[in-house]
Amino acid sequence: MPKDHGIGASPKRREDVRFLTGAGNYTDDINVQGQAYVHFLRSDVAHGKINNIDTAAAAAMPGVVRIFTGADFEGVGGIPCGWQVTDKHGEPMKEPAHPVLAQGKARHVGDPIAAVVADSLEEARNAAEAIELDIEELPAVVDMKAALEGGATKVHDDLDDNLCYDWQFGSPADETDAVFANAAHVTTLELINNRLVANPMEPRVAVGDYSRANDESKLYTTSQNPHVIRLLMGAFVLGIPEHKLTVIAPDVGGGFGTKIFHYAEEAFCTFAAKACNRPVKWTSTRSEAFMSDAHGRDHVSKIELALDADNNFIGLRTDTYANMGAYLSTFASSVPTWLHGTLMAGNYKTPNVTVNVKAVFTNTVPVDAYRGAGRPEATYQLERVIDKAAREVGVDPIALRRQNFITQFPYATPVAVEYDTGDYEATMAKMEELMDLPGFAARRAASEANGKLRGFGVNCFIEACGIAPSNLVGQLGARAGLYDAATVRVNATGSISVMVGAHSHGQGHETVFPQVVAEMLGIDESMVDIVHGDTSKIPFGMGTYGSRSLAVCGSAMVRATEKIINKAKKIAAHLLEASEGDIELKDGQFSIAGTDKSVAWGDVTLAAYVPHNYPLEDIEPGLEETAFYDPANFTYPAGAYACEVEVDPDTGKVTVEKFVSADDFGNVVNPMIVEGQVHGGIAQGIGQALLENCAYDENGQLLSASYMDYAMPRADDLPHMENYTVDHSCQTPCTHNPLGVKGCGEAGAIGSPPTIVNAVIDALQSGGHNVEHIDMPVSPSRVWEAMQG
Amino acid sequence: MTEVTMVVNGKSVTKSVKGNTLMSEFLREELRLTGTHVGCDTSQCGACVVHVNGEAVKSCTMFAAEANGSEVKTIEGMENPDGSLGVIQQAFQDHHGLQCGFCTPGMVMSAAALLKDNPKPTEAEIRDYLEGNICRCTGYHNIVKAIMAASGQDVTSIAAE
Ligand code: FES
Ligand code: FES
Numbered sequence: 001m002p003k004d005h006g007i008g009a010s011p012k013r014r015e016d017v018r019f020l021t022g023a024g025n026y027t028d029d030i031n032v033q034g035q036a037y038v039h040f041l042r043s044d045v046a047h048g049k050i051n052n053i054d055t056a057a058a059a060a061m062p063g064v065v066r067i068f069t070g071a072d073f074e075g076v077g078g079i080p081c082g083w084q085v086t087d088k089h090g091e092p093m094k095e096p097a098h099p100v101l102a103q104g105k106a107r108h109v110g111d112p113i114a115a116v117v118a119d120s121l122e123e124a125r126n127a128a129e130a131i132e133l134d135i136e137e138l139p140a141v142v143d144m145k146a147a148l149e150g151g152a153t154k155v156h157d158d159l160d161d162n163l164c165y166d167w168q169f170g171s172p173a174d175e176t177d178a179v180f181a182n183a184a185h186v187t188t189l190e191l192i193n194n195r196l197v198a199n200p201m202e203p204r205v206a207v208g209d210y211s212r213a214n215d216e217s218k219l220y221t222t223s224q225n226p227h228v229i230r231l232l233m234g235a236f237v238l239g240i241p242e243h244k245l246t247v248i249a250p251d252v253g254g255g256f257g258t259k260i261f262h263y264a265e266e267a268f269c270t271f272a273a274k275a276c277n278r279p280v281k282w283t284s285t286r287s288e289a290f291m292s293d294a295h296g297r298d299h300v301s302k303i304e305l306a307l308d309a310d311n312n313f314i315g316l317r318t319d320t321y322a323n324m325g326a327y328l329s330t331f332a333s334s335v336p337t338w339l340h341g342t343l344m345a346g347n348y349k350t351p352n353v354t355v356n357v358k359a360v361f362t363n364t365v366p367v368d369a370y371r372g373a374g375r376p377e378a379t380y381q382l383e384r385v386i387d388k389a390a391r392e393v394g395v396d397p398i399a400l401r402r403q404n405f406i407t408q409f410p411y412a413t414p415v416a417v418e419y420d421t422g423d424y425e426a427t428m429a430k431m432e433e434l435m436d437l438p439g440f441a442a443r444r445a446a447s448e449a450n451g452k453l454r455g456f457g458v459n460c461f462i463e464a465c466g467i468a469p470s471n472l473v474g475q476l477g478a479r480a481g482l483y484d485a486a487t488v489r490v491n492a493t494g495s496i497s498v499m500v501g502a503h504s505h506g507q508g509h510e511t512v513f514p515q516v517v518a519e520m521l522g523i524d525e526s527m528v529d530i531v532h533g534d535t536s537k538i539p540f541g542m543g544t545y546g547s548r549s550l551a552v553c554g555s556a557m558v559r560a561t562e563k564i565i566n567k568a569k570k571i572a573a574h575l576l577e578a579s580e581g582d583i584e585l586k587d588g589q590f591s592i593a594g595t596d597k598s599v600a601w602g603d604v605t606l607a608a609y610v611p612h613n614y615p616l617e618d619i620e621p622g623l624e625e626t627a628f629y630d631p632a633n634f635t636y637p638a639g640a641y642a643c644e645v646e647v648d649p650d651t652g653k654v655t656v657e658k659f660v661s662a663d664d665f666g667n668v669v670n671p672m673i674v675e676g677q678v679h680g681g682i683a684q685g686i687g688q689a690l691l692e693n694c695a696y697d698e699n700g701q702l703l704s705a706s707y708m709d710y711a712m713p714r715a716d717d718l719p720h721m722e723n724y725t726v727d728h729s730c731q732t733p734c735t736h737n738p739l740g741v742k743g744c745g746e747a748g749a750i751g752s753p754p755t756i757v758n759a760v761i762d763a764l765q766s767g768g769h770n771v772e773h774i775d776m777p778v779s780p781s782r783v784w785e786a787m788q789g
Numbered sequence: 790m791t792e793v794t795m796v797v798n799g800k801s802v803t804k805s806v807k808g809n810t811l812m813s814e815f816l817r818e819e820l821r822l823t824g825t826h827v828g829c830d831t832s833q834c835g836a837c838v839v840h841v842n843g844e845a846v847k848s849c850t851m852f853a854a855e856a857n858g859s860e861v862k863t864i865e866g867m868e869n870p871d872g873s874l875g876v877i878q879q880a881f882q883d884h885h886g887l888q889c890g891f892c893t894p895g896m897v898m899s900a901a902a903l904l905k906d907n908p909k910p911t912e913a914e915i916r917d918y919l920e921g922n923i924c925r926c927t928g929y930h931n932i933v934k935a936i937m938a939a940s941g942q943d944v945t946s947i948a949a950e
Contacts, residue, residue: 019890022824022864253891506889683928707833
């Protein structure tokens with residue numbers, strides 16, 4: 001029998017009721033009395049010198065409150081980058097200024113140049129059209145390699161060139177080169193990890209509010225991490241001390257990374273609310289989102305794998321160009337380095353791994369973390385080159401992976417991380433079982449009888465979640481800690497509010513977190529509520545990204561609950577006139593071990609707040625505890641994914657006919673929610689592999705600027721239910737956090753793209769087409785062209 | 790400004806609106822029925838789907854004035870008279886057919902329109918019908934499953950939960 005409550009159960013989500021009845025409270029649902037609306041005038045050229053902005057006529061238009069330009073933000077801080085990367089020469093990365101509104105130059109299509117605040121949105125828009133902008137279009141750099149050539153147009157005039165950093169990591173390059181020189185076989189692959197747009201269905205919104213009475217600012221925003229926004233915006237941009245600034249992220253309609261970052265529009269609304277002494281609201285349109293939300297991926301890589309005569313992996317070299325866009329977004333610099341280079345060993349015991357990354361400025365929207373962030377890029381390179389190597393040396397791709405698996409844990413990789421635990425053989429075996437490999441030949445024959453080519457693709461992955469510990473990431477350049485925090489507030493009648501630093505924007509924390517606390521205390525889940533998303537209510541936590549919520553914030557919650565139990569036992573011992581060491585807590589009852597004497601949870605909590613019969617000399621009244629948890633290591637979820645695709649040779653169209661994921665997430669608190677996370681991640685990964693592409697033309701014009709041109713996966717693009725299994729039954733619990741959990745939010749997006757591409761190549765090879773690689777998205781036209789040789 | 794009168798979730802409302810006020814704007818800002826969401830500006834995402842005279846309509850593509858005299862239903866009108874979740878809403882909760890909830894109102898309204906015309910749709914028919922509704926969170930799997938369950942079809946045997 002599956003459990004019906006507590007850890008391991010799948011209770012229905014409590015947040016669903018409000019979302020299913022239209023009672024959710026998303027940022028755009030918030031209107032503050034007297035609010036004005038802002039419309040941003042954005043650059044329509046990729047690179048332009050702003051000669052003059054004449055706002056006189058616009059300012060005289062009806063309803064206009066005030067028009068802001070870059071000049072209004074001189075002396076105000078720029079949007080900061082949260083991670084300082086040091087290049088291979090020991091020099092800090094180049095960190096150009098990122099003003100709230102463009103100053104002197106616009107550097108990408110969508111760069112905000114001016115902002116009109118007006119009584120209504122329509123009036124703001126109309127006035128923006130009346131602004132006379134004299135902007136001189138300059139040549140734009142879009143292609144990364146071209147951007148690094150001598151004489152290339154510079155995105156930032158005050159920098160020497162467009163190179164943000166040149167980073168090298170892992171085994172010393174000369175040692176790896178020596179290994180390659182002696183290799184029996186070297187497989188080389190050049191590939192592009194396509195630029196994506198995260199596209200949470202809720203566009204970003206910011207509402208700034210200011211109270212003159214107490215000089216306090218408040219920002220409602222669509223954020224995954226309100227405290228991070230408060231810190232970055234308050235301390236680095238606007239100079240507002242924390243006690244005068246509240247950031248609230250209410251219900252948020254999906255994030256996928258792109259709502260981690262501190263954006264100019266947030267700073268603008270907060271600044272303008274004070275400057276105009278009036279609340280200021282901005283709601284992004286989808287078109288604006290395409291040109292102002294940080295994009296994801298966009299790596300161009302060359303990877304080389306060296307094998308010995310027995311097909312053991314002996315060396316790996318990669319060279320990646322990573323697009324930063326025009327400015328450094330909050331965590332942009334960390335994605336191709338510490339979130340990518342550190343994962344390059346994958347699931348394999350390759351002894352020499354050297355990673356090179358050049359980060360490049362271009363006249364495009366800033367690029368930052370998107371679901372998986374660096375880890376999908378690493379996995380894609382590695383798992384594609386392994387597949388190619390298997391074909392070149394003539395061995396089965398599953399066998400080649402198996403032979404090279406890491407099997408002993410803990411395992412220190414050549415790229416600085418130590419995997420605490422894992423069992424890659426187990427997930428591989430589970431995948432094989434669920435894929436019904438013996439039936440593949442018959443399924444391929446059936447496809448061929450229908451005039452289609454069928455291919456099988458496999459890959460393995462490892463990811464690092466819950467990035468930590470803070471002192472280590474500080475050495476690596478992080479400008480923030482990566483702990484999280486929880487306060488468990490027990491009320492007099494025994495009900496509990498848990499204030500958490502993690503933010504829920506689809507992950508179901510309001511359901512899952514109470515499962516843990518209720519199980520620890522032996523009380524009903526309905527007695528526990530979660531509070532999140534409001535810096536005035538919660539402890540300083542770092543929010544939700546990198547699959548960290550349960551592993552990091554959940555651990556803080558466990559620690560705080562342990563403190564509650566310790567104190568409650570002291571109170572119970574007093575009430576029972578026993579010694580504390582003899583008190584046991586089970587099913588919400590504190591009893592003296594070996595006796596039938598007990599007091600209930602509610603008796604103890606009442607005594608804590610009505611301390612008449614209470615050991616006041618020894619302990620304080622009340623029952624509320626806070627814990628900050630800073631993990632000792634990352635967690636390392638891993639898995640084996642496989643799929644079968646059909647390729648229509650007449651059109652090049654690829655359909656996913658069968659898909660299996662076998663994940664190891666460690667312990668699982670709520671299987672229903674874990675599976676939902678994997679479904680969502682796989683859909684985004686299949687989207688990347690087959691459909692999605694954020695494209696610019698050579699002048700830096702964004703070609704895919706709406707859902708007409710950017711292909712979002714629809715229900716019809718994904719495998720049907722009977723041929724689709726997500727499994728998480730292989731569980732090697734994390735060894736260093738109290739729940740033994742690893743994180744599941746990004747796995748699907750990491751594991752699926754190489755699976756699909758490997759399968760497409762296999763299908764084409766089976767049809768006699770000697771195609772080694774097709775860049776994503778593997779669209780019908782690309783497949784068809786590849787088939788023509 | 791023109792005066793519009795319509796019955797929204799069983800209640801008659803009369804308001805004066807500008808000719809260019811979109812139905813989605815009217816519902817959200819004038820009636821404060823904020824369950825209807827706006828996820829795009831090209832009529833692709835379906836977060837804004839409501840029923841007008843029983844038909845599923847993208848409320849971002851219609852002017853409020855065009856709905857004058859109509860019967861309108863939004864997500865706020867989908868629960869049972871006793872306040873419990875309606876069959877489709879309940880199936881979405883039972884089968885984890887939503888995560889962030891942003892696409893959900895449109896999904897539920899589209900599903901209701903589908904089931905009215907096709908009470909026992911196949912999986913392929915559901916996937917096809919949802920062409921105009923984008924969800925970024927769920928991968929659709931559990932949405933499709935919820936709609937099948939809401940139509941009374943047995944989904945317990947479906948693998949992958
Ligand atoms: S908001 Fe109506 S279709 Fe997107
Ligand atoms: S549940 Fe988030 S977009 Fe569908």
